[in-house]
Amino acid sequence: MSDIVTSEQRGDVLIIRVNNPPVNALGIAVREGVTNALADVGNAKAAVLHCEGRTFFAGADITEFGKPPQSPSLNDMIEALENCPIPVIAAMHGTSLGGGLETALGCDYRIIDRKGRVGFPEIELGIFPGAGGTQRSPRLCGIPESLKMTLDGKPITAARAVEIGLCDEISDGDILENAIAFAETKTEKHVVRDLPVPACDQAELEKVLAAAQKSRRGQIAVENATRAVLASAEMDFDSAMENERKLFMELLNGSQARAMRHMFFAERLSAKVDGLDAQPGSLGLIGVVGSGTMGGGIAMAFANAGFAVRIHDANAEALKAGLEKIRALYLASASKGRISEAEALDRFDRIQPIDSWDGFAACDLIIEAVFERMDVKKAVFAELDAVARPDAIIATNTSYLDVDEIAAGTKDPARVLGMHFFSPANVMRLLEIVRGAKTSGKALVTALDAAKRIRKVPVVSGVCHGFIGNRMLKGYGREAGLCMMEGAAPQDVDKALYDFGMPMGPLAMGDLAGLDIGYDNRRSMVAGEDYEPLASVLQDRLVEMGRKGQKTSAGIYKYEASSRAPIPDPEVDALIENIAQEQGVARRPVSADEIVERCMLALINEGARILEEGIAQRASDIDVVYVNGYGFPRYRGGPMFYADELGLAHVLERTRHYQEKFGPKWWTPAPLLEKLAAENSSFGAWKKG
The missing domain is CATH 3.90.226.10 (2-enoyl-CoA Hydratase; Chain A, domain 1)
Structure with missing residues (x-):
């Protein structure tokens, strides 16, 4: 014995x-x-x-x-x-x-x-x-x-x-x-x-x-x-x-079990950062700036874990509406039997509104979740920097913006980082934690501790436009848009990727999010350098026609009242044909296999660049981001694991195929992909030196 x-x-x-x-x-x-x-x-x-x-x-x-x-x-x-x-x-x-x-x-x-x-x-x-x-x-x-x-x-x-x-x-x-x-x-x-x-x-x-x-x-x-x-x-x-x-x-x-075992271990590894030797700060009182969808969801995520939360909004009416929405969400959960009504009201009571910045003075962690504009973010951080305790951590929930630029306007950039929640923040598991150039080890480990305590799956990212997830998403959306302009109907593009395992196609997703979001983002970008205009010209025209997606009952698809089901629209099909003719695009049949391959290769190639640049610490971190934040099928293990399953020699050969077909601008293979393919190695085995 x-x-x-x-x-x-x-x-x-x-x-x-x-x-x-x-x-x-x-x-x-x-x-x-x-x-x-x-x-x-x-x-x-x-x-x-x-x-x-x-x-x-x-x-x-x-x-x-x-x-x-x-x-x-x-x-x-x-x-x-x-x-x-x-x-x-x-x-x-x-x-x-x-x-x-x-x-x-x-x-x-x-x-x-x-x-x-x-x-x-x-x-x-x-x-x-x-x-x-x-x-x-x-x-x-x-x-x-x-x-x-x-x-x-x-x-x-x-x-x-x-x-x-x-x-x-x-x-x-x-x-x-x-x-x-x-x-x-x-x-x-x-x-x-x-x-x-x-x-x-x-x-x-x-x-x-x-x-x-x-x-x-x-x-x-x-x-x-x-x-x-x-x-x-x-x-x-x-x-x-x-x-x-x-x-x-x-x-x-089988491959699916291999992929899901990979994700099991990847999610446990993502919270570990090489060389990080610091102790987390205290986490008692949490502050949230902004009471919209993101701010309210972040407040709920912490309240659900037992934290006391203070929430502020410059617009008093918006704050009142945000709190009413939070209360309604809690009571809806109670009505469905997920929690008791007493627990719902208790969680709601943990979220207390404050009417001035001074209310954040006692907070250990303050998360800003306001409009995605640099001038607005900087103004908020100036207010927080003036009232927050010297040892408090200040985080921005930005999806794209430069965390280092935001931090530079504060007295102590070491306590600033990004905490990019995914909507709805009280539901989605992923939390991208963005480590700035001057972010301290204590700030980073405190954010990781917060993620654990609110039951999120954290991934640490370096600073770049869009960080890990949204940076890679650009290429995925580009190829979906190009396949549509080259000859595939919108519903065929979406069906190909839905059948691959994505929760919905990228074009339907654009309608759900609102086509005007991408439209507004592109106004500050350089066409041909920052993005491929042919891939989004249809969406731009639709927005200018007042078709912004589900919120206007028409976007790439049309929608019946009180329904989210996309309906193919002959008017849009005709518009695609006209734009293709204007742009000199000879339309052709585009197979489901080509749609999936191009979208996946775009993800993989950008993922390789992210690894090489040190934006992500390991390939499995990218997989965690895509499975938990973007609906990449868990049974395929994330884009980088999927690439390893295909074999990097094959991935490189197909990337070069599209480079020859469409030119080098968007299809030049990442140097890391070329290196690993030549060594008969894998993304999973790679570690930055």
């Missing part, structure tokens, strides 16, 4: 204790220790499987990902639980996830702490439970509930787990003592694998499948997981287990 797994007998009950901090991951030492303990139960009449610390088994040991399996496997350990001659009770507390829940299902009974949660999160890694989870759970809670947990990936509460039959009893108080008392009442084995699968409610099953196909569009794990769960009622247990293993291995060795 190791220090990780120990056992002792108390009366007639054998207690098997596991202590593998921090989350009792099911590594080889745990599996071996539990299996050995089950082999020698002595004269005990029942056993309790209990984990020390904050949780029951929270899942697999991620350090074993990608390594050859070691015996005993998780399946071996679960079989040992089932074959144990006495009843085994799982004492579940904390989060029993993935293999942890599968382990509990291998026990005869399950008692769960009232605050406990259980689930199968494997779908987030492009797989599904592969140690009998798809076979044992239907026998307890039925096929629809089992499939919902498997495809949804989100944990359920203890109360819900007992309600559907997944667990037997809720524990209030000491989970181990209650499990021992429960075990003393159990004298018979109750092996889950021997239970029949309840009859399936077909309507409920179809509802679950429809929801999964919508939320996990493009993920092949949905089909494989569904086949595995359904097999629980169609095959004998051993055959269904073999089927589960086959379907599981198909996914485990």
Whole structure:
């Protein structure tokens, strides 16, 4: 017996204790220790499987990902639980996830702490439970509930787990003592694998499948997981287990699972900055300047995490309207059952309006979220610089502007940085943290700490126009616009990228955001140098016609009242034809493959430049930005991982193909791409020297 797994007998009950901090991951030492303990139960009449610390088994040991399996496997350990001659009770507390829940299902009974949660999160890694989870759970809670947990990936509460039959009893108080008392009442084995699968409610099953196909569009794990769960009622247990293993291995060795594992680790790595050796400042009181969509969302993000927030707007009426909108959003969440009404009002009360700049004097972190104009930003920072404590951090929520220029107008540029939230800020996970030339380590680590505490995924960027995400987006949008002008209908451009996995096409996205935003941005840019005019001439004409997108019910598409569904417009098709003729463009068929390839290569090539310039620290940071901020399909792993999967030699060859076809202006390969392709290397393996 190791220090990780120990056992002792108390009366007639054998207690098997596991202590593998921090989350009792099911590594080889745990599996071996539990299996050995089950082999020698002595004269005990029942056993309790209990984990020390904050949780029951929270899942697999991620350090074993990608390594050859070691015996005993998780399946071996679960079989040992089932074959144990006495009843085994799982004492579940904390989060029993993935293999942890599968382990509990291998026990005869399950008692769960009232605050406990259980689930199968494997779908987030492009797989599904592969140690009998798809076979044992239907026998307890039925096929629809089992499939919902498997495809949804989100944990359920203890109360819900007992309600559907997944667990037997809720524990209030000491989970181990209650499990021992429960075990003393159990004298018979109750092996889950021997239970029949309840009859399936077909309507409920179809509802679950429809929801999964919508939320996990493009993920092949949905089909494989569904086949595995359904097999629980169609095959004998051993055959269904073999089927589960086959379907599981198909996914485990596939590109989607590789991509999603990549994202799992990339999101944990993005908060780590090489050479950063500083301690975060205090984060008690947060200040927000601006009460519009972004300012209100930022205030909510901090209030949701328990922070007190002070919010100010130069326009008193705008502040009043912003607070009313925040309150309405909280009450809407309560009406949908996401939070209680009391919690909604409590969160709202954490956001306090202030009527002067002096109210920010006590704040630890102040985030400016006003209009995207340099003169406006500088005026705000001058006010904040005059009232903020010397140790307070001041951040700008700019999407494009030069953070160093903003910081230069302050007494201490070291405390200034960018915190670029994505809209809606209270929902979107990504936070681009922009490190200025003089930003201190303390300011940076404080921003990273804030991101963690409000449950954002942070990525650190250097200063450039658009930072990581919006800088790369320019090329993506350019190629979409050019494909449209060269011969593809707007809906064909959008469909090609939607089918690739993007949440919506770039042209429909332009209508959603408002075509006037890009129009206004281009007024301060140099055509032909800063942007390709042919790619946006249609949008400019539409704005000048009063067609600004969804807000005017017409943009590239037209929209019916109270609907966001884009409708192709023959008037726009004719306008495209006329513009193409004016510009001397010979229109031709443009395939979906070409649309996707050009848009992806534009992203990848600009990403390579961003890496080489040191704007992003690592390729996976770019992937985190695009998956979490721009809807790049997680199952493709982000643009740089996607490039590595294609092979950089292939990426370079296709980039040169378009360079020959369209000229070098936008298609000159990034030097880093050429270098890595020549070395037969990858973006993932590259590290700036």
